[in-house]
Amino acid sequence: MPSPRSAGLIAVVTAMTSLVGGTAAGPAHATDATPAAAAVVPLKEPTNLTELRREAQKAFKGIEDANRTLKARQKQFDTLQKQVVGKLAQLQVADQELAKVRGPLSEIVEYIYQDPSVNSMGSFFPSGDGTPTLRALSDVNHMVAEQNNVVSDAAKLLQDRERLATEAQELRAENLLQEAQLDAEIDALRKRSASLVKSLTRALVKLGVKVNANNRGTGACDPTRVDLAAQYPNGLLPRGFLCPLPQKGEELRADAAIAFADLNVAYQKRFGTPMCISDSYRSLGEQQAVYYQRPGLAATPGKSNHGLGMAVDLCGGVQIFRSAQFNWLEANSKRFGFIHPDWAYHSPFEPWHWEYDPKVGSLL
């Protein structure tokens, strides 16, 4: 039967062993966070306005995705690092406990080996049955076994600490690598997006669109800014978000304007003349003026798609229902993201009213 003291030792060693065992699993490696969106890399260079617009938007969206992945990755790393730090702290406590028992234990064993028959043994192991020496010897054997346990646990503890330290280092290295990869990816996407917007601007200028009109800069025709533009209330779109149309004085939101320029190329090929525009973006003030002049014909101010920079009213034949121009547009506009909304067929009947539908456009 172990003495109260050795029973205490066993308890300590058992506790440490379970502690050490608990660390054996080590931190989970976060290899599931694959670098974001390798799919963003283009397969071919865009050849027309719609493709340029789509690729620029895609690259821009890729930047946002990669940023999100980067943030999630950093959060995951912080959690894992905290786990490793916690485990190392636990190991340190176990190490200290072990050091506490190791010293006295070797002293006792050493002492017993020097003189196994000493009377003072009784003070360590009071037997009371009159055979102190035999009893003491059995206890000595037990103590030696205990000492061996402590030594082997110390070795295990050391191994565990080394493994954890290595894991912590690997975790940091892996994280740095992934962050660097994501940074490079974001950088590449940013460059690609910027270069696509530049090509797009050049193409628009070639088509006669005065991109820099009124010193608004190219930002007005930058399709990667449409999400920002969409945050403004109807009719209150800042000038910097309006891209000129081929016809002087008319403008739409960047994605709609780019789609319109592309559609206009096809229309001109078919009819020999550019599309005729009677109205496009309408500010809230202009919407109010139109509403009071033609109450039955104009949308309530603040509700019209003209105020979002997404609608045009067309002339040059399109305004006549079932004209060649109307029919051609009806058959072809969707290819460019433009639609003739259902309501415009009857209530109110507005054959001239056409809209850019970002949902249709995003599929192109």
Ligand SMILES: [Zn+2]
């Ligand atoms: Zn209209």
